[in-house]
Amino acid sequence: MRLAHRTLLVAAGALLLASPLLDAALRLAAAGRWAAAVAIAASAAAILAGAAPFAARRVSVWLAWLRGVAAGRESEPPEDLPEEFAAVATGIDSRAKAERERRRIEAERARLLEAVLERLPDGVLLVEPGLRVRFANRAFRELTDVSDPTGRPVTELVRDPDLRESLERVLREARPGMVRVAVPPGGERRFEVRIVPEGGRALAFFRDVTRLDRLEAMRRRFVADVSHELRTPLTAIRAYVETLLEEAGAGTAAYAETILRHARRMEGLIDDLTDLSRIETGAVPISPRLVDVERSVGAALEQVAPARREKDVEVRLRLPPGLAVRADPKRLEQILVNLLDNAIKFNRPGGRVEIGGRRRPGWVELWVEDTGVGIAPEDRERIFERFFQADSARSPERKGTGLGLAIVKHLMERHGGRVECRSTPGRGSRFLLEFPDPPREDR
Structure with missing residues (x-):
């Protein structure tokens, strides 16, 4: 008989002998005959104790071998290993190798x-979270001249409040x-x-744009100089044509009208170039105050009214009462006029434009949505350039300067x-504006 079978038989026999004795001990205890119950229970315990060392030693040998298999140590199985243990070992070995x-x-x-x-x-x-560094590559370590920034606060490495605010916003909003x-x-x-x-953390990429900024400053000066010249x-051309x-x-x-029309278009382009150049350089002062959105929308609609009537575009407002930014x-x-001009220009005749707004935690959202031709996914990342x-073919009769969205x-x-675009080709576009929400006491 194999040792494994003998081990199991010894253990089973001990249980068969001890079980009646344990039942009798429980009955005697229930009847209050404690001395007899203790004596019979001690006899059952002696039977089990005699068989236990033998069975326990063999089982411990099998379990030790299984632990070795799980740890990846290869060894010959014990001669008396039960088939059930061998099957378990095969499964463990396969899973361990896969892991x-x-x-x-x-x-x-x-x-x-x-x-x-x-x-x-x-x-x-x-x-x-908490703005401590988990990982920094060689370029960042050289940039900050810190050999091992792991675990240190970002604010000790780059003392910039805008960076701190942006990191906290990304960690908080996951955007x-x-x-x-x-x-x-x-x-x-x-x-x-x-x-x-990135998985509850923030991954930041630092790109050196020093040279690009210098080139950009040169470009802005050139644009400003050319626009002025x-x-x-x-x-003078416009004045003479109007006289003619x-x-x-x-x-x-008819010829004079054509010249005048193109002269006005060139003036619009120069105005946009000058405006954009001044905005980019910070020359345009921004004086924020609490503004009633509905009033600003009404003023913008007045400026685009001729184009709206020409295209027969319906305008719908979805503004909550008293919304302010x-x-x-x-x-x-100016922002609203540029968005409305595009929404009308690239809409279909008899189309619809919706102007809406709402307040959400930390932000006030405004949007301008149209039922026009939409924008292809590959173009949406570039439309603010x-x-x-x-698509210059979207409205060949009414091309723009390509500067409105950049402004x-x-x-x-x-x-x-911030501003973002959501669009479905053939169904229309929505331009979403997000303004920081003013404190409650300032509303």
């Missing part, structure tokens, strides 16, 4: 990812953010920091807000 392979692959991926991050020219920072910082504070090197949520001769129209006959009036009244109206037009974006940033 070791999974861990090996994960470790290899982690090493590869760390190697890639270490070689990136941009600084990479992983921040925990991407972007901010520009100087490292060290007040220094010449400028960094664009893109922050994305073009405005003078264009004003007063005296022109039927044959030449903290903004510069003139610039808020200067001169970019999603909207920069004005929203000057207000501490």
Whole structure:
């Protein structure tokens, strides 16, 4: 007989002998005959104690071998190993091998990812809730001249309140953010920091944009100078053409009208270029105060009324009573006019434009939604760039300058807000404006 079977038989026999004795001991105890109950229970315990060491020793040998299998140690199984234990061991061995392979692959991926991050020219920072550093790559360590920033507060490494605020917002709202910082504070090197949520943490990418900022400053100066130089001769051309129209006959009036129309279009382009250049450089003052949204919407609708009548576009308002935002009244109206002009220009005849708003925790949202042709997904990321037009064929009779949405974006940033576009080709677009919500006592 195999040792395993003998072990099981010994244990079973001991249980069969001890069970009646234990039952009798319980009955005697219930009857109050404690001395007899204790004596019989002691006899049952002696029977079990005699069999237990033998069975326990064998079971402990089997369990020790199973633990070795689970840990990946290869050894010959005991000769008396029951078939049930062998089956369990096979399953454990398969799972253990699969788990070791999974861990090996994960470790290899982690090493590869760390190697890639270490070689990136941009600084990479992983921040925990509480703004403590979990990981920093070589570029960031060199940028801050700190050999091991792990566990330290970000505010000790980059002392910039805008960066702190952006990181806290991303951690709180789980939405991407972007901010520009100087490292060290007040220094010449400028960094664009893109922050994305990552598993309850914030992942920040520091890109050096110092050279790009210098080139951008040169571009802005060039645009401002060209706009100024073009405005003078264009004003003269328009004045002369208007004079000619007063005296022109039927044959030449059409030509003069064409010249005047294009001169006005050029003036609009120069106005937009000048405005955008001044907004980008901070030359346009922003004087925020509490503004009634419905009143600003009404003023903007008056400016686009001729285009709305021409396209026969219906306007619907969905504004809660008394909704207000903290903004510069003139610039808020400019934002709304640019969005409404696009919503009408790229709408279908007889289409609809909806202007809505609501308050949510921390923000006031306004939106302009149309039933136009919509914007393709590949174009939505670029529509806020200067001169970019999603599709010049959308409205060939009414092309714009491609600067309106760039102006909207920069004005929203000057207000501490943001703008985003949601669109479905063939169904329309919605432009969402988000303004920081004023304190309750200021509403």
